[in-house]
Amino acid sequence: MFCIRHIGSNFLRAFKVPHLQKLVVNIGYSRTVEEYNINYKRLEERGEAYARWCDDIGLRHWVLAFDEGHRWGHMTTNLVECINSVLKGARNLPVLALVRATYYRLNELFTRKSAEAHERKRAGFTYSVFAQKRIETNMQQAGNIVVHQFDRRNEVFEVRDMASGKVSVVDLARRTxxxxxxxxxxxxxxxxxxxxxxxxxxxxxxxxxxYKMTEIRKVYRFEFTPLGDPDTWPAYEGPTLVASPALRRTSKGRPKSVHPLTASPSMGRPNI
Incomplete structure:
Protein backbone atom coordinates (compact mmCIF):
# COMPACT_ATOMS: atom_id res chain seq x y z
CA MET A 1 0.00 0.00 0.00
CA PHE A 2 1.51 3.29 -1.14
CA CYS A 3 1.00 6.75 0.31
CA ILE A 4 -1.04 8.97 -2.01
CA ARG A 5 0.93 12.01 -0.90
CA HIS A 6 4.18 10.45 -2.08
CA ILE A 7 2.57 9.29 -5.32
CA GLY A 8 1.45 12.83 -6.04
CA SER A 9 4.93 14.16 -5.33
CA ASN A 10 6.56 11.53 -7.55
CA PHE A 11 4.14 12.34 -10.37
CA LEU A 12 4.96 16.03 -10.12
CA ARG A 13 8.67 15.27 -10.10
CA ALA A 14 8.34 13.06 -13.18
CA PHE A 15 6.19 15.32 -15.38
CA LYS A 16 6.33 18.86 -13.93
CA VAL A 17 2.57 19.38 -14.45
CA PRO A 18 1.16 20.80 -11.19
CA HIS A 19 -2.35 21.17 -12.63
CA LEU A 20 -2.65 17.38 -13.01
CA GLN A 21 -1.34 16.42 -9.58
CA LYS A 22 -4.75 16.90 -7.97
CA LEU A 23 -6.34 14.68 -10.61
CA VAL A 24 -3.88 11.88 -9.83
CA VAL A 25 -4.72 12.21 -6.13
CA ASN A 26 -8.43 12.05 -6.97
CA ILE A 27 -7.84 8.82 -8.89
CA GLY A 28 -6.29 7.31 -5.78
CA TYR A 29 -9.24 8.40 -3.66
CA SER A 30 -11.78 6.85 -6.07
CA ARG A 31 -14.05 4.70 -3.91
CA THR A 32 -15.90 2.98 -6.74
CA VAL A 33 -14.86 1.52 -10.08
CA GLU A 34 -17.13 3.97 -11.89
CA GLU A 35 -15.51 6.94 -10.16
CA TYR A 36 -12.07 5.56 -11.00
CA ASN A 37 -12.94 5.13 -14.68
CA ILE A 38 -14.16 8.72 -14.92
CA ASN A 39 -11.05 10.19 -13.30
CA TYR A 40 -8.70 7.88 -15.20
CA LYS A 41 -10.26 8.83 -18.53
CA ARG A 42 -9.81 12.51 -17.72
CA LEU A 43 -6.12 11.92 -17.06
CA GLU A 44 -5.69 9.80 -20.19
CA GLU A 45 -7.23 12.53 -22.34
CA ARG A 46 -4.51 14.90 -21.16
CA GLY A 47 -1.74 12.51 -22.13
CA GLU A 48 -1.25 8.77 -22.42
CA ALA A 49 2.14 9.03 -20.74
CA TYR A 50 0.46 10.19 -17.53
CA ALA A 51 -1.95 7.25 -17.59
CA ARG A 52 0.83 4.73 -18.32
CA TRP A 53 2.81 6.09 -15.38
CA CYS A 54 -0.15 5.43 -13.10
CA ASP A 55 -0.67 1.96 -14.59
CA ASP A 56 2.85 0.97 -13.60
CA ILE A 57 2.02 1.50 -9.92
CA GLY A 58 -0.65 -1.20 -9.77
CA LEU A 59 -4.27 -0.46 -8.94
CA ARG A 60 -4.45 -2.34 -5.65
CA HIS A 61 -1.48 -0.41 -4.29
CA TRP A 62 -3.00 3.06 -4.43
CA VAL A 63 -6.67 3.16 -5.53
CA LEU A 64 -9.34 2.73 -2.84
CA ALA A 65 -11.75 0.98 -5.19
CA PHE A 66 -9.27 -1.86 -5.74
CA ASP A 67 -7.57 -2.20 -2.35
CA GLU A 68 -9.79 -5.14 -1.31
CA GLY A 69 -10.75 -3.32 1.88
CA HIS A 70 -7.27 -3.20 3.41
CA ARG A 71 -6.94 0.58 3.74
CA TRP A 72 -10.16 1.41 5.60
CA GLY A 73 -10.10 4.77 3.83
CA HIS A 74 -6.56 5.70 4.89
CA MET A 75 -4.56 6.96 1.92
CA THR A 76 -1.47 8.35 3.66
CA THR A 77 1.13 7.03 6.09
CA ASN A 78 -0.17 9.12 8.99
CA LEU A 79 -0.74 5.96 11.03
CA VAL A 80 3.00 5.29 10.91
CA GLU A 81 3.98 8.92 11.31
CA CYS A 82 2.06 9.15 14.58
CA ILE A 83 4.41 6.53 16.07
CA ASN A 84 7.41 8.35 14.61
CA SER A 85 6.29 11.49 16.44
CA VAL A 86 6.29 9.54 19.70
CA LEU A 87 9.87 8.40 19.07
CA LYS A 88 11.03 11.76 17.73
CA GLY A 89 14.60 12.57 18.70
CA ALA A 90 15.45 9.05 19.86
CA ARG A 91 17.07 7.71 16.71
CA ASN A 92 20.26 9.73 17.14
CA LEU A 93 20.90 8.38 20.62
CA PRO A 94 23.38 5.62 21.48
CA VAL A 95 21.96 2.10 21.25
CA LEU A 96 21.30 1.64 24.97
CA ALA A 97 19.69 5.07 25.33
CA LEU A 98 17.68 4.51 22.15
CA VAL A 99 16.21 1.23 23.41
CA ARG A 100 15.45 2.76 26.79
CA ALA A 101 13.77 5.82 25.25
CA THR A 102 11.68 3.64 22.93
CA TYR A 103 10.54 1.46 25.81
CA TYR A 104 9.52 4.29 28.12
CA ARG A 105 7.87 6.40 25.43
CA LEU A 106 5.76 3.50 24.19
CA ASN A 107 4.83 2.71 27.77
CA GLU A 108 3.67 6.30 28.22
CA LEU A 109 1.66 6.14 24.97
CA PHE A 110 -0.07 2.86 25.83
CA THR A 111 -0.82 3.96 29.39
CA ARG A 112 -2.36 7.24 28.24
CA LYS A 113 -4.38 5.68 25.41
CA SER A 114 -5.63 2.90 27.65
CA ALA A 115 -6.83 5.42 30.24
CA GLU A 116 -8.56 7.48 27.53
CA ALA A 117 -10.31 4.41 26.10
CA HIS A 118 -11.53 3.25 29.51
CA GLU A 119 -12.73 6.75 30.38
CA ARG A 120 -14.65 7.08 27.11
CA LYS A 121 -16.25 3.67 27.63
CA ARG A 122 -17.14 4.60 31.21
CA ALA A 123 -18.74 7.82 29.95
CA GLY A 124 -21.21 5.77 27.93
CA PHE A 125 -19.77 6.12 24.43
CA THR A 126 -20.08 3.04 22.24
CA TYR A 127 -17.86 4.09 19.35
CA SER A 128 -14.57 5.89 18.82
CA VAL A 129 -14.37 9.65 18.40
CA PHE A 130 -13.84 9.32 14.64
CA ALA A 131 -16.79 6.97 14.16
CA GLN A 132 -19.07 9.04 16.39
CA LYS A 133 -18.37 12.26 14.48
CA ARG A 134 -18.74 10.57 11.10
CA ILE A 135 -22.07 8.98 12.05
CA GLU A 136 -23.43 12.25 13.46
CA THR A 137 -22.49 14.06 10.24
CA ASN A 138 -24.13 11.38 8.11
CA MET A 139 -27.29 11.58 10.22
CA GLN A 140 -27.55 15.30 9.59
CA GLN A 141 -27.16 14.77 5.84
CA ALA A 142 -29.61 11.85 5.70
CA GLY A 143 -32.65 14.05 6.26
CA ASN A 144 -32.68 15.28 2.66
CA ILE A 145 -32.71 11.85 1.00
CA VAL A 146 -35.70 10.09 -0.58
CA VAL A 147 -35.73 6.29 -0.20
CA HIS A 148 -37.39 3.71 -2.47
CA GLN A 149 -37.56 0.08 -1.37
CA PHE A 150 -36.88 -2.53 -4.05
CA ASP A 151 -37.32 -5.87 -2.27
CA ARG A 152 -39.47 -7.38 0.45
CA ARG A 153 -36.49 -8.25 2.66
CA ASN A 154 -35.60 -4.59 3.27
CA GLU A 155 -32.13 -5.04 1.80
CA VAL A 156 -32.02 -3.24 -1.57
CA PHE A 157 -32.94 0.43 -1.90
CA GLU A 158 -32.65 3.26 -4.36
CA VAL A 159 -32.04 6.65 -2.79
CA ARG A 160 -32.09 10.13 -4.27
CA ASP A 161 -30.22 13.04 -2.76
CA MET A 162 -32.61 15.97 -3.17
CA ALA A 163 -29.80 18.53 -2.88
CA SER A 164 -27.68 17.15 -5.72
CA GLY A 165 -30.24 14.98 -7.50
CA LYS A 166 -27.80 12.05 -7.52
CA VAL A 167 -29.25 8.54 -7.33
CA SER A 168 -27.50 5.71 -5.49
CA VAL A 169 -28.26 2.05 -4.88
CA VAL A 170 -27.85 0.62 -1.37
CA ASP A 171 -27.54 -3.11 -0.70
CA LEU A 172 -27.61 -3.74 3.03
CA ALA A 173 -27.06 -7.48 2.68
CA ARG A 174 -23.85 -6.99 0.69
CA ARG A 175 -23.00 -3.83 2.65
CA THR A 176 -22.43 -1.73 -0.43
CA TYR A 211 -14.91 1.15 15.84
CA LYS A 212 -16.36 -0.07 19.14
CA MET A 213 -14.72 1.03 22.36
CA THR A 214 -14.68 -2.56 23.60
CA GLU A 215 -12.36 -3.45 20.71
CA ILE A 216 -10.26 -0.30 21.02
CA ARG A 217 -9.57 -1.08 24.67
CA LYS A 218 -8.13 -4.43 23.62
CA VAL A 219 -5.47 -2.65 21.57
CA TYR A 220 -4.01 -1.07 24.70
CA ARG A 221 -4.58 -3.93 27.13
CA PHE A 222 -0.89 -4.84 27.05
CA GLU A 223 1.01 -3.40 29.99
CA PHE A 224 4.74 -2.75 30.07
CA THR A 225 6.79 -4.12 32.94
CA PRO A 226 9.02 -1.75 34.96
CA LEU A 227 12.67 -2.39 34.19
CA GLY A 228 13.97 -1.70 37.67
CA ASP A 229 17.58 -1.05 38.63
CA PRO A 230 20.06 -2.63 36.18
CA ASP A 231 22.09 -3.91 39.13
CA THR A 232 19.21 -6.22 40.02
CA TRP A 233 18.93 -7.74 36.54
CA PRO A 234 20.00 -11.38 36.15
CA ALA A 235 23.42 -11.95 34.64
CA TYR A 236 23.43 -12.21 30.86
CA GLU A 237 24.35 -15.59 29.45
CA GLY A 238 24.71 -15.63 25.72
CA PRO A 239 26.92 -14.73 22.79
CA THR A 240 29.04 -11.60 22.90
CA LEU A 241 28.41 -9.24 20.02
CA VAL A 242 31.36 -7.34 18.60
CA ALA A 243 30.88 -4.45 16.20
CA SER A 244 32.43 -4.92 12.78
CA PRO A 245 34.88 -2.14 11.89
CA ALA A 246 33.95 -2.60 8.24
CA LEU A 247 30.42 -1.34 8.97
CA ARG A 248 31.61 1.83 10.63
CA ARG A 249 30.37 4.97 8.96
CA THR A 250 32.96 7.28 7.51
CA SER A 251 32.70 10.92 8.43
CA LYS A 252 31.67 13.37 5.75
CA GLY A 253 34.19 15.62 4.05
CA ARG A 254 37.83 15.17 3.17
CA PRO A 255 39.84 12.73 5.29
CA LYS A 256 41.98 14.37 7.93
CA SER A 257 45.68 14.23 7.17
CA VAL A 258 48.52 14.69 9.64
CA HIS A 259 51.30 17.05 8.62
CA PRO A 260 54.79 15.65 9.26
CA LEU A 261 55.84 18.68 11.28
CA THR A 262 52.78 18.47 13.53
CA ALA A 263 52.91 14.74 14.11
CA SER A 264 52.85 13.62 17.73
CA PRO A 265 55.96 12.00 19.25
CA SER A 266 54.10 8.72 19.56
CA MET A 267 53.86 8.53 15.78
CA GLY A 268 57.61 8.56 15.41
CA ARG A 269 59.95 11.17 14.05
CA PRO A 270 58.96 12.42 10.61
CA ASN A 271 61.35 11.99 7.73
CA ILE A 272 62.46 15.43 6.58
Missing part, protein backbone atom coordinates in the same frame (compact mmCIF):
# COMPACT_ATOMS: atom_id res chain seq x y z
CA UNK A 177 -23.49 1.70 -1.60
CA UNK A 178 -22.82 3.43 -4.89
CA UNK A 179 -21.17 6.31 -3.05
CA UNK A 180 -18.41 3.94 -1.93
CA UNK A 181 -18.13 5.20 1.65
CA UNK A 182 -20.09 2.29 3.13
CA UNK A 183 -17.76 -0.44 1.87
CA UNK A 184 -14.53 1.54 2.28
CA UNK A 185 -14.96 2.73 5.88
CA UNK A 186 -17.34 0.02 7.12
CA UNK A 187 -19.50 2.76 8.57
CA UNK A 188 -23.10 3.50 7.53
CA UNK A 189 -23.03 6.39 5.07
CA UNK A 190 -25.85 8.94 4.88
CA UNK A 191 -27.67 6.78 2.32
CA UNK A 192 -27.60 3.73 4.59
CA UNK A 193 -28.80 5.76 7.57
CA UNK A 194 -31.64 7.16 5.46
CA UNK A 195 -32.67 3.62 4.46
CA UNK A 196 -32.57 2.43 8.06
CA UNK A 197 -34.65 5.39 9.22
CA UNK A 198 -37.17 4.82 6.43
CA UNK A 199 -37.66 1.15 7.30
CA UNK A 200 -37.09 1.49 11.06
CA UNK A 201 -33.94 -0.62 10.97
CA UNK A 202 -31.09 -0.43 13.45
CA UNK A 203 -28.17 1.33 11.73
CA UNK A 204 -25.78 0.15 14.45
CA UNK A 205 -25.82 -3.31 12.88
CA UNK A 206 -23.78 -1.88 10.01
CA UNK A 207 -20.99 -0.38 12.12
CA UNK A 208 -17.91 -2.57 12.09
CA UNK A 209 -16.69 -3.87 15.44
CA UNK A 210 -13.31 -2.20 14.96
Missing amino acids: CDCGHFQVERLPCRHVIACCANQRLDWQLYVHDV
Whole structure:
Protein backbone atom coordinates (compact mmCIF):
# COMPACT_ATOMS: atom_id res chain seq x y z
CA MET A 1 0.00 0.00 0.00
CA PHE A 2 1.51 3.29 -1.14
CA CYS A 3 1.00 6.75 0.31
CA ILE A 4 -1.04 8.97 -2.01
CA ARG A 5 0.93 12.01 -0.90
CA HIS A 6 4.18 10.45 -2.08
CA ILE A 7 2.57 9.29 -5.32
CA GLY A 8 1.45 12.83 -6.04
CA SER A 9 4.93 14.16 -5.33
CA ASN A 10 6.56 11.53 -7.55
CA PHE A 11 4.14 12.34 -10.37
CA LEU A 12 4.96 16.03 -10.12
CA ARG A 13 8.67 15.27 -10.10
CA ALA A 14 8.34 13.06 -13.18
CA PHE A 15 6.19 15.32 -15.38
CA LYS A 16 6.33 18.86 -13.93
CA VAL A 17 2.57 19.38 -14.45
CA PRO A 18 1.16 20.80 -11.19
CA HIS A 19 -2.35 21.17 -12.63
CA LEU A 20 -2.65 17.38 -13.01
CA GLN A 21 -1.34 16.42 -9.58
CA LYS A 22 -4.75 16.90 -7.97
CA LEU A 23 -6.34 14.68 -10.61
CA VAL A 24 -3.88 11.88 -9.83
CA VAL A 25 -4.72 12.21 -6.13
CA ASN A 26 -8.43 12.05 -6.97
CA ILE A 27 -7.84 8.82 -8.89
CA GLY A 28 -6.29 7.31 -5.78
CA TYR A 29 -9.24 8.40 -3.66
CA SER A 30 -11.78 6.85 -6.07
CA ARG A 31 -14.05 4.70 -3.91
CA THR A 32 -15.90 2.98 -6.74
CA VAL A 33 -14.86 1.52 -10.08
CA GLU A 34 -17.13 3.97 -11.89
CA GLU A 35 -15.51 6.94 -10.16
CA TYR A 36 -12.07 5.56 -11.00
CA ASN A 37 -12.94 5.13 -14.68
CA ILE A 38 -14.16 8.72 -14.92
CA ASN A 39 -11.05 10.19 -13.30
CA TYR A 40 -8.70 7.88 -15.20
CA LYS A 41 -10.26 8.83 -18.53
CA ARG A 42 -9.81 12.51 -17.72
CA LEU A 43 -6.12 11.92 -17.06
CA GLU A 44 -5.69 9.80 -20.19
CA GLU A 45 -7.23 12.53 -22.34
CA ARG A 46 -4.51 14.90 -21.16
CA GLY A 47 -1.74 12.51 -22.13
CA GLU A 48 -1.25 8.77 -22.42
CA ALA A 49 2.14 9.03 -20.74
CA TYR A 50 0.46 10.19 -17.53
CA ALA A 51 -1.95 7.25 -17.59
CA ARG A 52 0.83 4.73 -18.32
CA TRP A 53 2.81 6.09 -15.38
CA CYS A 54 -0.15 5.43 -13.10
CA ASP A 55 -0.67 1.96 -14.59
CA ASP A 56 2.85 0.97 -13.60
CA ILE A 57 2.02 1.50 -9.92
CA GLY A 58 -0.65 -1.20 -9.77
CA LEU A 59 -4.27 -0.46 -8.94
CA ARG A 60 -4.45 -2.34 -5.65
CA HIS A 61 -1.48 -0.41 -4.29
CA TRP A 62 -3.00 3.06 -4.43
CA VAL A 63 -6.67 3.16 -5.53
CA LEU A 64 -9.34 2.73 -2.84
CA ALA A 65 -11.75 0.98 -5.19
CA PHE A 66 -9.27 -1.86 -5.74
CA ASP A 67 -7.57 -2.20 -2.35
CA GLU A 68 -9.79 -5.14 -1.31
CA GLY A 69 -10.75 -3.32 1.88
CA HIS A 70 -7.27 -3.20 3.41
CA ARG A 71 -6.94 0.58 3.74
CA TRP A 72 -10.16 1.41 5.60
CA GLY A 73 -10.10 4.77 3.83
CA HIS A 74 -6.56 5.70 4.89
CA MET A 75 -4.56 6.96 1.92
CA THR A 76 -1.47 8.35 3.66
CA THR A 77 1.13 7.03 6.09
CA ASN A 78 -0.17 9.12 8.99
CA LEU A 79 -0.74 5.96 11.03
CA VAL A 80 3.00 5.29 10.91
CA GLU A 81 3.98 8.92 11.31
CA CYS A 82 2.06 9.15 14.58
CA ILE A 83 4.41 6.53 16.07
CA ASN A 84 7.41 8.35 14.61
CA SER A 85 6.29 11.49 16.44
CA VAL A 86 6.29 9.54 19.70
CA LEU A 87 9.87 8.40 19.07
CA LYS A 88 11.03 11.76 17.73
CA GLY A 89 14.60 12.57 18.70
CA ALA A 90 15.45 9.05 19.86
CA ARG A 91 17.07 7.71 16.71
CA ASN A 92 20.26 9.73 17.14
CA LEU A 93 20.90 8.38 20.62
CA PRO A 94 23.38 5.62 21.48
CA VAL A 95 21.96 2.10 21.25
CA LEU A 96 21.30 1.64 24.97
CA ALA A 97 19.69 5.07 25.33
CA LEU A 98 17.68 4.51 22.15
CA VAL A 99 16.21 1.23 23.41
CA ARG A 100 15.45 2.76 26.79
CA ALA A 101 13.77 5.82 25.25
CA THR A 102 11.68 3.64 22.93
CA TYR A 103 10.54 1.46 25.81
CA TYR A 104 9.52 4.29 28.12
CA ARG A 105 7.87 6.40 25.43
CA LEU A 106 5.76 3.50 24.19
CA ASN A 107 4.83 2.71 27.77
CA GLU A 108 3.67 6.30 28.22
CA LEU A 109 1.66 6.14 24.97
CA PHE A 110 -0.07 2.86 25.83
CA THR A 111 -0.82 3.96 29.39
CA ARG A 112 -2.36 7.24 28.24
CA LYS A 113 -4.38 5.68 25.41
CA SER A 114 -5.63 2.90 27.65
CA ALA A 115 -6.83 5.42 30.24
CA GLU A 116 -8.56 7.48 27.53
CA ALA A 117 -10.31 4.41 26.10
CA HIS A 118 -11.53 3.25 29.51
CA GLU A 119 -12.73 6.75 30.38
CA ARG A 120 -14.65 7.08 27.11
CA LYS A 121 -16.25 3.67 27.63
CA ARG A 122 -17.14 4.60 31.21
CA ALA A 123 -18.74 7.82 29.95
CA GLY A 124 -21.21 5.77 27.93
CA PHE A 125 -19.77 6.12 24.43
CA THR A 126 -20.08 3.04 22.24
CA TYR A 127 -17.86 4.09 19.35
CA SER A 128 -14.57 5.89 18.82
CA VAL A 129 -14.37 9.65 18.40
CA PHE A 130 -13.84 9.32 14.64
CA ALA A 131 -16.79 6.97 14.16
CA GLN A 132 -19.07 9.04 16.39
CA LYS A 133 -18.37 12.26 14.48
CA ARG A 134 -18.74 10.57 11.10
CA ILE A 135 -22.07 8.98 12.05
CA GLU A 136 -23.43 12.25 13.46
CA THR A 137 -22.49 14.06 10.24
CA ASN A 138 -24.13 11.38 8.11
CA MET A 139 -27.29 11.58 10.22
CA GLN A 140 -27.55 15.30 9.59
CA GLN A 141 -27.16 14.77 5.84
CA ALA A 142 -29.61 11.85 5.70
CA GLY A 143 -32.65 14.05 6.26
CA ASN A 144 -32.68 15.28 2.66
CA ILE A 145 -32.71 11.85 1.00
CA VAL A 146 -35.70 10.09 -0.58
CA VAL A 147 -35.73 6.29 -0.20
CA HIS A 148 -37.39 3.71 -2.47
CA GLN A 149 -37.56 0.08 -1.37
CA PHE A 150 -36.88 -2.53 -4.05
CA ASP A 151 -37.32 -5.87 -2.27
CA ARG A 152 -39.47 -7.38 0.45
CA ARG A 153 -36.49 -8.25 2.66
CA ASN A 154 -35.60 -4.59 3.27
CA GLU A 155 -32.13 -5.04 1.80
CA VAL A 156 -32.02 -3.24 -1.57
CA PHE A 157 -32.94 0.43 -1.90
CA GLU A 158 -32.65 3.26 -4.36
CA VAL A 159 -32.04 6.65 -2.79
CA ARG A 160 -32.09 10.13 -4.27
CA ASP A 161 -30.22 13.04 -2.76
CA MET A 162 -32.61 15.97 -3.17
CA ALA A 163 -29.80 18.53 -2.88
CA SER A 164 -27.68 17.15 -5.72
CA GLY A 165 -30.24 14.98 -7.50
CA LYS A 166 -27.80 12.05 -7.52
CA VAL A 167 -29.25 8.54 -7.33
CA SER A 168 -27.50 5.71 -5.49
CA VAL A 169 -28.26 2.05 -4.88
CA VAL A 170 -27.85 0.62 -1.37
CA ASP A 171 -27.54 -3.11 -0.70
CA LEU A 172 -27.61 -3.74 3.03
CA ALA A 173 -27.06 -7.48 2.68
CA ARG A 174 -23.85 -6.99 0.69
CA ARG A 175 -23.00 -3.83 2.65
CA THR A 176 -22.43 -1.73 -0.43
CA CYS A 177 -23.49 1.70 -1.60
CA ASP A 178 -22.82 3.43 -4.89
CA CYS A 179 -21.17 6.31 -3.05
CA GLY A 180 -18.41 3.94 -1.93
CA HIS A 181 -18.13 5.20 1.65
CA PHE A 182 -20.09 2.29 3.13
CA GLN A 183 -17.76 -0.44 1.87
CA VAL A 184 -14.53 1.54 2.28
CA GLU A 185 -14.96 2.73 5.88
CA ARG A 186 -17.34 0.02 7.12
CA LEU A 187 -19.50 2.76 8.57
CA PRO A 188 -23.10 3.50 7.53
CA CYS A 189 -23.03 6.39 5.07
CA ARG A 190 -25.85 8.94 4.88
CA HIS A 191 -27.67 6.78 2.32
CA VAL A 192 -27.60 3.73 4.59
CA ILE A 193 -28.80 5.76 7.57
CA ALA A 194 -31.64 7.16 5.46
CA CYS A 195 -32.67 3.62 4.46
CA CYS A 196 -32.57 2.43 8.06
CA ALA A 197 -34.65 5.39 9.22
CA ASN A 198 -37.17 4.82 6.43
CA GLN A 199 -37.66 1.15 7.30
CA ARG A 200 -37.09 1.49 11.06
CA LEU A 201 -33.94 -0.62 10.97
CA ASP A 202 -31.09 -0.43 13.45
CA TRP A 203 -28.17 1.33 11.73
CA GLN A 204 -25.78 0.15 14.45
CA LEU A 205 -25.82 -3.31 12.88
CA TYR A 206 -23.78 -1.88 10.01
CA VAL A 207 -20.99 -0.38 12.12
CA HIS A 208 -17.91 -2.57 12.09
CA ASP A 209 -16.69 -3.87 15.44
CA VAL A 210 -13.31 -2.20 14.96
CA TYR A 211 -14.91 1.15 15.84
CA LYS A 212 -16.36 -0.07 19.14
CA MET A 213 -14.72 1.03 22.36
CA THR A 214 -14.68 -2.56 23.60
CA GLU A 215 -12.36 -3.45 20.71
CA ILE A 216 -10.26 -0.30 21.02
CA ARG A 217 -9.57 -1.08 24.67
CA LYS A 218 -8.13 -4.43 23.62
CA VAL A 219 -5.47 -2.65 21.57
CA TYR A 220 -4.01 -1.07 24.70
CA ARG A 221 -4.58 -3.93 27.13
CA PHE A 222 -0.89 -4.84 27.05
CA GLU A 223 1.01 -3.40 29.99
CA PHE A 224 4.74 -2.75 30.07
CA THR A 225 6.79 -4.12 32.94
CA PRO A 226 9.02 -1.75 34.96
CA LEU A 227 12.67 -2.39 34.19
CA GLY A 228 13.97 -1.70 37.67
CA ASP A 229 17.58 -1.05 38.63
CA PRO A 230 20.06 -2.63 36.18
CA ASP A 231 22.09 -3.91 39.13
CA THR A 232 19.21 -6.22 40.02
CA TRP A 233 18.93 -7.74 36.54
CA PRO A 234 20.00 -11.38 36.15
CA ALA A 235 23.42 -11.95 34.64
CA TYR A 236 23.43 -12.21 30.86
CA GLU A 237 24.35 -15.59 29.45
CA GLY A 238 24.71 -15.63 25.72
CA PRO A 239 26.92 -14.73 22.79
CA THR A 240 29.04 -11.60 22.90
CA LEU A 241 28.41 -9.24 20.02
CA VAL A 242 31.36 -7.34 18.60
CA ALA A 243 30.88 -4.45 16.20
CA SER A 244 32.43 -4.92 12.78
CA PRO A 245 34.88 -2.14 11.89
CA ALA A 246 33.95 -2.60 8.24
CA LEU A 247 30.42 -1.34 8.97
CA ARG A 248 31.61 1.83 10.63
CA ARG A 249 30.37 4.97 8.96
CA THR A 250 32.96 7.28 7.51
CA SER A 251 32.70 10.92 8.43
CA LYS A 252 31.67 13.37 5.75
CA GLY A 253 34.19 15.62 4.05
CA ARG A 254 37.83 15.17 3.17
CA PRO A 255 39.84 12.73 5.29
CA LYS A 256 41.98 14.37 7.93
CA SER A 257 45.68 14.23 7.17
CA VAL A 258 48.52 14.69 9.64
CA HIS A 259 51.30 17.05 8.62
CA PRO A 260 54.79 15.65 9.26
CA LEU A 261 55.84 18.68 11.28
CA THR A 262 52.78 18.47 13.53
CA ALA A 263 52.91 14.74 14.11
CA SER A 264 52.85 13.62 17.73
CA PRO A 265 55.96 12.00 19.25
CA SER A 266 54.10 8.72 19.56
CA MET A 267 53.86 8.53 15.78
CA GLY A 268 57.61 8.56 15.41
CA ARG A 269 59.95 11.17 14.05
CA PRO A 270 58.96 12.42 10.61
CA ASN A 271 61.35 11.99 7.73
CA ILE A 272 62.46 15.43 6.58
